[in-house]
Amino acid sequence: MTTLxxxxxxxxxxxxxxxxxxxxxxxxxxxxxLPGAALLASVxxxxxxxxxxxxxxxxxxxxxxSTLQWPDWVNPQLRSRLEGRGVLSPWRHQVDxxxxxxxxxxxxxxxxxxxxxxxxxxxxxLTRLAEDPRACVLYLAPTKALARDQLASVAALxxxxxxxxxxxxxxxxxxxxxxxxxxxWIVTNPDMLHRGIxxxxxxxxxxxxxxxxxxxxxxxxxxxxxGSHVGHVLxxxxxxxxxxxxxxxxxxxxxxxxxxxxxASRLVGAPVEAVTDDGSPRPGATFALWxxxxxxxxxxxxxxxxxxxxxxxxxxxxxxxxxxxxxxxFVRSRRSAESVAExxxxxxxxxxxxxxxxxxxxxxxxxxxxxxxxLERALSAGHLLGVATTNALELGIDIAGxxxxxxxxxxxxxxxxxxxxxxxxxxxxxxxxxxVARDDPLDHYLAHHPRAVFGRPIEATVTDxxxxxxxxxxxxxxxxxxxxxxxxxxxxxxxxxxxxxxxLVAAGQLRRRPAGWYWAGRGxxxxxxxxxxxxxxxxxxxxxxxxxxxxxxxAAHSTVHDGALYVHRGETFVVDQLDVDDACAVVHADSPxxxxxxxxxxxxxxxxxxxxxxxxxxxxxxGVVDVTNQVVAYQRRRLxxxxxxxxxxxxxxxxxxxxxxxxxxxxxxxxERAELDEVELPGSLHAAEHAAIGILPLLATCDRWxxxxxxxxxxxxxxxxxxxxxxxxxxGAGFAERGFTVLRRWLQATRATVASCxxxxxxxxxxxxxxxxxxxxxxxxAGAVRVLDVVLDExxxxxxxxxxxxxxxxxEDDPAR
Numbered sequence: 001m002t003t004l005x006x007x008x009x010x011x012x013x014x015x016x017x018x019x020x021x022x023x024x025x026x027x028x029x030x031x032x033x034l035p036g037a038a039l040l041a042s043v044x045x046x047x048x049x050x051x052x053x054x055x056x057x058x059x060x061x062x063x064x065x066s067t068l069q070w071p072d073w074v075n076p077q078l079r080s081r082l083e084g085r086g087v088l089s090p091w092r093h094q095v096d097x098x099x100x101x102x103x104x105x106x107x108x109x110x111x112x113x114x115x116x117x118x119x120x121x122x123x124x125x126l127t128r129l130a131e132d133p134r135a136c137v138l139y140l141a142p143t144k145a146l147a148r149d150q151l152a153s154v155a156a157l158x159x160x161x162x163x164x165x166x167x168x169x170x171x172x173x174x175x176x177x178x179x180x181x182x183x184x185w186i187v188t189n190p191d192m193l194h195r196g197i198x199x200x201x202x203x204x205x206x207x208x209x210x211x212x213x214x215x216x217x218x219x220x221x222x223x224x225x226x227g228s229h230v231g232h233v234l235x236x237x238x239x240x241x242x243x244x245x246x247x248x249x250x251x252x253x254x255x256x257x258x259x260x261x262x263x264a265s266r267l268v269g270a271p272v273e274a275v276t277d278d279g280s281p282r283p284g285a286t287f288a289l290w291x292x293x294x295x296x297x298x299x300x301x302x303x304x305x306x307x308x309x310x311x312x313x314x315x316x317x318x319x320x321x322x323x324x325x326x327x328x329x330f331v332r333s334r335r336s337a338e339s340v341a342e343x344x345x346x347x348x349x350x351x352x353x354x355x356x357x358x359x360x361x362x363x364x365x366x367x368x369x370x371x372x373x374x375l376e377r378a379l380s381a382g383h384l385l386g387v388a389t390t391n392a393l394e395l396g397i398d399i400a401g402x403x404x405x406x407x408x409x410x411x412x413x414x415x416x417x418x419x420x421x422x423x424x425x426x427x428x429x430x431x432x433x434x435x436v437a438r439d440d441p442l443d444h445y446l447a448h449h450p451r452a453v454f455g456r457p458i459e460a461t462v463t464d465x466x467x468x469x470x471x472x473x474x475x476x477x478x479x480x481x482x483x484x485x486x487x488x489x490x491x492x493x494x495x496x497x498x499x500x501x502x503x504l505v506a507a508g509q510l511r512r513r514p515a516g517w518y519w520a521g522r523g524x525x526x527x528x529x530x531x532x533x534x535x536x537x538x539x540x541x542x543x544x545x546x547x548x549x550x551x552x553x554x555a556a557h558s559t560v561h562d563g564a565l566y567v568h569r570g571e572t573f574v575v576d577q578l579d580v581d582d583a584c585a586v587v588h589a590d591s592p593x594x595x596x597x598x599x600x601x602x603x604x605x606x607x608x609x610x611x612x613x614x615x616x617x618x619x620x621x622x623g624v625v626d627v628t629n630q631v632v633a634y635q636r637r638r639l640x641x642x643x644x645x646x647x648x649x650x651x652x653x654x655x656x657x658x659x660x661x662x663x664x665x666x667x668x669x670x671x672e673r674a675e676l677d678e679v680e681l682p683g684s685l686h687a688a689e690h691a692a693i694g695i696l697p698l699l700a701t702c703d704r705w706x707x708x709x710x711x712x713x714x715x716x717x718x719x720x721x722x723x724x725x726x727x728x729x730x731x732g733a734g735f736a737e738r739g740f741t742v743l744r745r746w747l748q749a750t751r752a753t754v755a756s757c758x759x760x761x762x763x764x765x766x767x768x769x770x771x772x773x774x775x776x777x778x779x780x781x782a783g784a785v786r787v788l789d790v791v792l793d794e795x796x797x798x799x800x801x802x803x804x805x806x807x808x809x810x811x812e813d814d815p816a817r
Contacts, residue, residue, distance in 0.1 A: 033324050036403075036404070036425075036432035037432075039323060039325060039432045040054075040057070040286055042323060043323075053312070054290050055289045055290070055291050055447045055448055056288070056448075056450040057288050058287045058289075058453075059284065059287075060282070060286075060287055061284060062281075063282040064281055065279060065281035066091060066092040067091055067092065068090060068279075069089065070089065070090065071095060071102070071123070073102060073127060075131070077130065078122075078130065081156075082157065090116075091115070091278075093109060093111050093120065093275050093276075093277055093279045093280070094117075094279070095123075096275045097117075097120035097251070098119070098120050101124040101249050101251045102127075105273055106251075106264075106270055106271065106272040107120075107249075108219065108251075108252040108253070108254055108260050108264035108274050109253055109274075109275045110256055110257060110260035110275070111256065111276065112255070112278055112282070113255070113421075114280070115278050115280040116280055117217075117253040118253070120253070120275070121213065121253065124213065125213045125251070126154075126158055126162070128213065129158070129159070129184055129185070130159055133161060134210050135184065135210055135212040136185065136207055136211055137184065137211070137212060137213045138186050138193075138211055138215070138237075138248070139185065140188060140189055140190055140214070140216050141217045141218065142190075143218075144170065146217060147187045148166065148187075150217065151164055151166055151187045154185055162184045163182050164183060164184075165178075165179045165182075165183040165186060166179075166187045167180070167186050167192060168187075169191075180203065180207060190222070190229075190230045190234075191529065191530070193233055194527070198233070198236050198240060199477075199480065199524050208241050208244045208246060209244035211241055211246050211248040212246075212248060212249065213249050213250075214237065214248045215253075216253070216268075217252075218254070219253065223463060224462065224463070224702060224706065224729070225467070227461065228464050228465050228470045230267065231267045231463055231465045232477075232478075233529065234250075235492060238491070239478065239482070240482065250268050252268070255415035256276070256418060257414075257460065257461055259460045259461075260274040260276060263460060266465065282425075283425040283429055283430055284430040284431075285424065285425050285431045285433055286430065287421065287434075287435070288432070288434045289446065289450060291443075291444065291447040292307035292309060292312050293306065295641075297643055298643075299644055299764065300644055300777075301776065301777065301779075303761070306439040308439070308641060309438040309443075310331065310339060310408055312436050313340050313406050313408035314329075314341075314347065314388075315347060316406045316434055317329045317360065317406060318344040318348050318360075320403070320404050320406070321359065321385045322351070322353060324403075325385070325403035325432070327403065327405065328389055328420075328423055329387070329406040329407075329408060330389060330390070330391065330405065330407045331388055331390060332408070332409050334390055334567060335567045335572065336390075338388070339639070340362070340408065341360055341387070345360050359383065359385040359386065360385065361387055362387065362388045363389040379402075391411060391416065391420070402425070402431065403425075403432065404434070405423050405432075405434075406434045407421070407434070407435045408438070410437075410438070410697075412702075413697075414453070415461075417435070421433045439763070439765050441750075441753045441765060441767070442695055442704070444757060445695060445698065445749055445752060445756075460699075460700070460701070462701050462734040462735055462737075462738050463734055464660075464731075464734035466496040467729075467734075469730040470731065471493060472504060474492070475492060475504060475510075476509055476519060476521070476525040476527070477525050478492070483516040484516050484517040486516070488516075504517075509521060530552075534553025534554050535553045536551065536583065537551050537553055537556040537560060537583045538583060538584045540585070541573070541588070541589070548566075548573070554655075554728075554729070557578075557631040557652050557655065558631055561575065561631060561650055561652060563596065563650075564596045565594070565595050573587035573588060574587060574590045574592065576588055594637055596635065597637060598633075598650075599631070599632060599771060601630055601632055601773035601774070602629050602630075603710075604627050604661075604710045605717060606717040606718070607623070607624040607658065611623070613743075615791070615798050617669040617670035617673065617794060618665065619664070619665045620664055620740060621663050621740075622662045622737055623660070625658070626657070626658050627657040627658075627726060628654050628657075629708070630654040632649065632650055633648060633649050633773075634647070634650060635647045635648075657730060658730065658731065659726050659728070659729060659731060659732045660733075660736050660737060661724050661726035661727070662724075662725055662726075662739045663723060664791060665721065665722050666721040667721075670790050670791075670794075671721055673790050673793075674783070674789070676787070680780050681721060682712070683780030684782075684784050685712070685721060686779055687754070687779045688767075688787045688788055689710070689711040690709070691750045691753055691754050691766060691767050692725055692739075692746065693707050693709050693769065696735065696746060698746075699742050700734070700735045700738035702735045704769075705728070705771070706728050706733065707726065707727065707735060709723070709725045709726065710722075710724045711723045711724070747788055747791055747792055747795070750788060751788040754784050754785050754788070757781075760781075762776075762780075766781065767781050767784060
């Protein structure tokens with residue numbers, strides 16, 4: 001593999017790095033690593049001015065701490081333990097959130113990384129456990145790693161009578177009964193609550209009647225279809241606790257997101273108050289936006305390709321390690337983590353620094369707990385200087401004293417971006433953060449629009465508890481636990497729940513009785529809260545018959561089709577055959593120098609329109625659509641560059657999807673104003689559709705792969721030129737609805753992305769889509785800008801000028817706070 005180094009090192013291979021202040025002569029990291037701004041300047045020193053890939057440098061200001069006195073009600077022994085660990089006075093947001101919880105009000109604390117959110121729930125919960133020897137706490141975490149770390153934190157603070165313990169899939173069977181009978185701080189996750197606790201609530205009755213607090217950590221992780229399922233699991237928990245006489249207080253911890261109170265209320269199903277004023281101190285940081293340049297390599301239709309984000313991240317990791325900077329490089333996949341680490345090691349080796357190459361490693365999901373903790377210790381102690389990691393190191397694991405963070409591509413949400421960036425500078429020292437943009441519309445937009453990164457948080461955590469494909473199965477689960485009664489229905493959606501219950505009765509899944517609705521099936525409902533409802537596809541190794549894992553049924557056609565590259569725990573396999581009928585994909589181990597991308601075609605019919613907004617010659621709609629989708633081919637693309645090597649046809653059946661969408665219709669006057677003839681119109685709409693799909697994740701917590709789209713010069717259901725963007729999940733996930741709500745901001749960002757891209761006629765950074773079944777043909781970049789201009793002009797005529805006052809000072813509302 002050819003390694004492309006993004007910048008020439010400012011140090012010659014034979015230079016003494018100690019002179020740079022980063023390493024001692026024996027190669028150990030010192031306390032004299034350059035601060036963030038100087039570190040960036042040092043890395044860029046060997047690059048010509050016109051070749052520098054940095055598009056913007058933002059200085060995150062230092063924030064002083066804001067503390068309050070300990071509340072009078074805090075247990076003295078708990079306070080003493082905290083003071084013994086160096087917590088002499090709590091920060092303002094910790095006290096504000098703790099007081100709300102103490103007063104019996106549901107609360108979400110939404111503050112930055114390393115702001116001590118844990119104390120906001122530990123203070124009221126552990127104090128209550130000390131006051132009431134029968135009370136208990138349920139703690140829910142989205143990952144096992146975070147759960148185990150929080151378990152250790154509580155164990156260090158709690159009275160011995162609390163007996164904190166984990167109850168998850170890793171808990172041995174013989175321990176589970178002990179946890180249920182004796183633990184008063186039970187650490188679990190939504191999956192175990194859904195499958196193991198609520199269906200067996202009779203066994204858990206002594207615990208559930210004593211639950212005083214339910215803690216939901218990193219609650220911004222619960223979004224889309226999974227988040228909608230989790231919302232119903234929490235409604236079921238509240239219902240069963242009420243059945244046993246308990247009314248627990250919910251305390252949620254979230255990264256900085258838009259509308260945290262609304263998102264938390266939607267998740268819990270009850271009013272939640274938000275605490276967002278962060279009182280924790282923050283060291284300054286230099287945050288650079290970095291876009292690899294266009295190269296001479298070309299992709300589809302001769303479109304230019306950028307140097308890969310992974311290659312530039314590897315070069316940065318090597319440069320920073322050479323300067324003694326303890327660095328994390330966040331990447332999007334397990335394979336990328338290993339690839340970036342290997343490229344960085346190779347660069348250091350080529351510079352004659354094998355001593356440093358040995359101090360670079362990768363970190364990803366799938367490691368054993370002892371392996372994970374050894375890597376964390378080595379990084380914290382400075383034995384490891386550079387680590388390329390997936391988001392496995394994003395949440396809640398305490399790694400202090402990092403000097404720099406490199407983000408290879410947008411991690412999916414601004415919340416995750418700031419979580420990852422916040423890993424640097426925990427030792428009250430100015431740090432360096434570099435965001436390296438991938439060849440993608442959203443990354444390109446962020447690289448050139450710093451206010452989208454450093455202004456107000458503009459994304460909201462999107463869930464839709466009324467999604468019928470979520471609501472129906474969850475009502476069945478609730479009825480199987482306890483018969484549903486009319487007074488239960490407001491928690492589950494009111495009229496939407498009533499309508500769905502009638503359908504479930506007609507289908508024979510529930511029985512209606514005078515007292516309520518009863519589960520009519522055998523056993524318990526089998527509901528996968530992380531899947532779409534389709535049968536998962538098993539991945540089986542051909543030579544050994546070993547079951548490697550599963551993929552969601554709805555994703556199988558695009559991820560494990562014949563010839564697809566499949567990655568499992570860092571190992572790569574190629575799919576020999578996908579058996580659709582048996583839901584099985586047979587694979588063999590291989591390590592090719594390419595990856596694969598599926599191509600699909602789509603047909604779409606409009607079922608119903610829920611809302612329409614007339615905008616002169618343009619109309620915006622949202623409603624229900626039927627989508628027919630078929631994966632028809634796949635491409636092999638060279639690793640590291642994205643260059644298309646070959647395309648192969650596939651013979652897979654078409655699939656049906658009823659979901660929710662947002663669509664725009666343009667009448668003949670709008671087309672005329674855009675100055676498009678009948679030849680230019682299809683490519684202009686197509687390019688605008690691709691770019692809009694690429695940008696929507698900026699405003700809704702989703703990925704472009706969660707969305708689909710269609711555009712046509714004349715749609716039979718609208719009788720007009722039409723652009724449709726739809727949720728790629730049965731019943732919808734709330735993403736399209738979010739797009740309708742923030743239409744103007746969404747399309748302004750889309751227009752800016754296309755217009756600012758330096759390519760001539762379209763490339764992956766603006767209007768080309770990696771999954772387009774039409775081979776990105778036709779596409780008209782200039783026409784897309786004119787289409788978007790017409791729509792935005794009509795929006796401006798109706799809404800008036802945008803209020804840009806919040807953008808006057810991007811640092812004023814910095815989401816890193």
